[in-house]
Amino acid sequence: MGRIVDxxxxxxxxxxxxxxGLILPPxxxxxxxxxxxxxxxxxAMGLVHDSLLQAELVESADSLSARLIEVLGVLGAxxxxxxxxxxxxxxxxxxxxxxxRRVARLEEILEAYRDxxxxxRRGFDALQRRLADVGIEEEMEEGRAAEAAPAGDDGEDDEExx
Numbered sequence: 001m002g003r004i005v006d007x008x009x010x011x012x013x014x015x016x017x018x019x020x021g022l023i024l025p026p027x028x029x030x031x032x033x034x035x036x037x038x039x040x041x042x043x044a045m046g047l048v049h050d051s052l053l054q055a056e057l058v059e060s061a062d063s064l065s066a067r068l069i070e071v072l073g074v075l076g077a078x079x080x081x082x083x084x085x086x087x088x089x090x091x092x093x094x095x096x097x098x099x100x101r102r103v104a105r106l107e108e109i110l111e112a113y114r115d116x117x118x119x120x121r122r123g124f125d126a127l128q129r130r131l132a133d134v135g136i137e138e139e140m141e142e143g144r145a146a147e148a149a150p151a152g153d154d155g156e157d158d159e160e161x162x
Contacts, residue, residue: 007036007044008051015048022049058113065110066119068103072096073123081130097131104128 010032015022022045024032032041074080075089075096083089084096091099103124111118133140 004040004044007032007040008048011041011044012048012052015045017052021045022052058110061106062110062114065103065106068099069107069119069121069124072100072103072127073121076123076126076128076130081127093131093134096127097134100124100128100131 010028011022011024014028015024017023024041024045029041036044075084080089084091084093087093089096107118107121
């Protein structure tokens with residue numbers, strides 16, 4: 001396995017991107033042929049090319065996802081979300097919900113690849129909660145209020161008996 005990794009490293013260092021994938025200069029190709037079959041070199045070039053494409057894909061997806069989280073996060077604010085519910089937003093509630101679910105899944109996947117800090121998700125997470133609560137808003141608000149109340153406080157005045 002170590003030898004193929006070395007081959008891939010040499011190809012990554014020497015190859016140039018062409019219209020149909022990676023291209024090795026003839027002198028590098030000839031040097032590699034001394035130790036490798038043409039099939040092995042071509043396979044390694046395919047692996048390197050796929051790896052480069054994956055890195056570009058992850059970088060692009062990360063950038064796009066961060067921007068979508070920022071844009072969708074604005075809709076997490078109460079006033080903006082009210083416009084969505086009243087069909088005053090450019091996108092329907094259903095379309096926004098679908099986009100939010102796809103972006104949330106993309107973020108889960110990107111966590112495995114991300115080197116830096118993730119984007120600020122506060123507004124996006126608020127939007128996700130609002131979308132999840134559609135149709136059960138009152139029950140969810142009651143549950144949040146109950147969780148926020150101090151332990152043992154059921155909202156009723158307890159009178160002590162002497």
